[in-house]
Amino acid sequence: MLSEVDVIVAGGGPGGLAAAEAAARGGATVAIFEKNSEIGSPTRTSGGSFIRDMEELGIPAHLYHAVKICRFVSPNRTARFEYDEPIACGMDVRRTYQFLAQRAILAGAHVFPATSVLDLSMDSGRTTGAKIKNFRGKEMDVRSRIVIDATGYRAGLLRQAGVMNGHQRFGVGAEYDLYAPNYNEEEVVLIVGSVVAPSGYAWALPYGNHRVRLGVGVIHADTSANPEDYLNRLVENAERFGMDLRGAQPVEYHTGLIPSDGLCDRFVGNGIMGVGDSAGQPSALLGEGIRWAIWAGKMAGEVAAEAIQAGDCSADFLARYEKRWKAKHGPNLRVASEINRRIARWSDERWDRGTETLSRLTPYQFGQALKTELLGGWAFQALWSNPGLLKTGAREILRRVGL
Ligand SMILES: Cc1cc2nc3c(=O)[nH]c(=O)nc-3n(C[C@H](O)[C@H](O)[C@H](O)COP(=O)(O)OP(=O)(O)OC[C@H]3O[C@@H](n4cnc5c(N)ncnc54)[C@H](O)[C@@H]3O)c2cc1C
Structure with missing residues (x-):
């Protein structure tokens, strides 16, 4: 030593x-x-990330699995984005x-x-x-x-x-790492709404070889909900969200915390x-x-x-x-943190309206938003082509972060 x-x-x-x-x-x-x-090990994360960063960071491609489709599901709406060239990935953590x-x-x-x-x-x-x-x-x-x-x-x-x-303020997550032979390995699914994940969201992220991380994260202290309670409910209702978990079994179980009060x-x-x-x-x-x-x-x-x-x-x-x-x-x-504080309080009805707004973005614009590239030229382009976005609170967010 x-x-x-x-x-x-x-x-x-x-x-x-x-x-x-x-x-x-x-x-x-x-x-x-x-x-x-x-x-x-033990794993305390889902390993979702972005291919461009993995490349720039020199992480070899065999350590992550590219996904081509991202589906964003709220209680009564869905926004679906398909990428000819995938941008997101699930890594072998x-x-x-x-x-x-x-x-x-x-x-x-x-x-x-x-x-x-x-x-x-x-x-x-x-x-x-x-x-x-x-x-x-x-x-x-x-x-x-x-x-x-x-x-x-x-x-x-x-x-x-x-x-x-x-x-x-913390994101608290619970997750199964499943062997899921029938899950669509090209697709990541993000699900919001009070029944699935109050103040947070649920996810299904494939990372290759039929392995899928299926989890629920909520924000403490915005809610006192326990994500573990919601996780089993998500498994039972997987079909309703278009996820084929026939024959799936957990191989690992993960829990973890992430700070959510910003930089x-x-x-x-x-x-x-x-x-x-x-x-x-x-x-x-x-x-x-x-x-x-x-x-x-x-x-x-x-x-x-x-x-x-x-x-x-x-x-x-x-x-x-x-x-x-x-x-x-x-x-x-700072913008990401401000947006998170706001959406953590959204009702189901507000999420449906938000999802409708999202569905007006191009796959590229949605990808930039997911990556937290929130202030680049694309944001102004998105606001320009969808002035309705300003009504959703974008103007107020920019004001509060001093932009
Ligand atoms: C449920 C969940 C899902 C997530 N999903 C994603 C995702 O899909 N994509 C993504 O990018 N991020 C995700 N995150 C967040 C991501 O895991 C973290 O942001 C990331 O791991 C932070 O890396 P880090 O090196 O700062 O800390 P950590 O990964 O937490 O590493 C800290 C290390 O320090 C060690 N340690 C702690 N105390 C001591 C000590 N006193 N002495 C020695 N060692 C110590 C720990 O054992 C650990 O290995 C998720 C988080 C959670 C909780």
């Missing part, structure tokens, strides 16, 4: 693995600690995360599974490393100049450093940086954070390596990462 490194990464999810790779590539010595005994771990190792990072980060070590407000506990239960101090909190929704280290106060105001401090869920970087629109965590990890790792080289790990230096992230993604993430 290393007793001193330049950068400690706490958490071996997509954000932490990408941060470790980037920091090591930049010349820093890096240790990444993951409390579970396997990278990518475990193998993708292990691929990211291999890349971090190749870059020179040291990966320690079954090792928890217990606490930050601090001296006069500056992070000096972390206390860890290995798989034998042995506790030890590891010194570092930077700690990256990639521990997910709890954000324990960012909180301990006083950078933020913790997340308050944190601050996610760096003296010698500490947050990436992914800990920093509130997922898109709150769909509760989608894997590619965002990887992008953030990459950006944070690069700045961490620059800071080590410059011999300056102060909050001022590390704020380069915060500024870069906010400049690139802040506006879209």
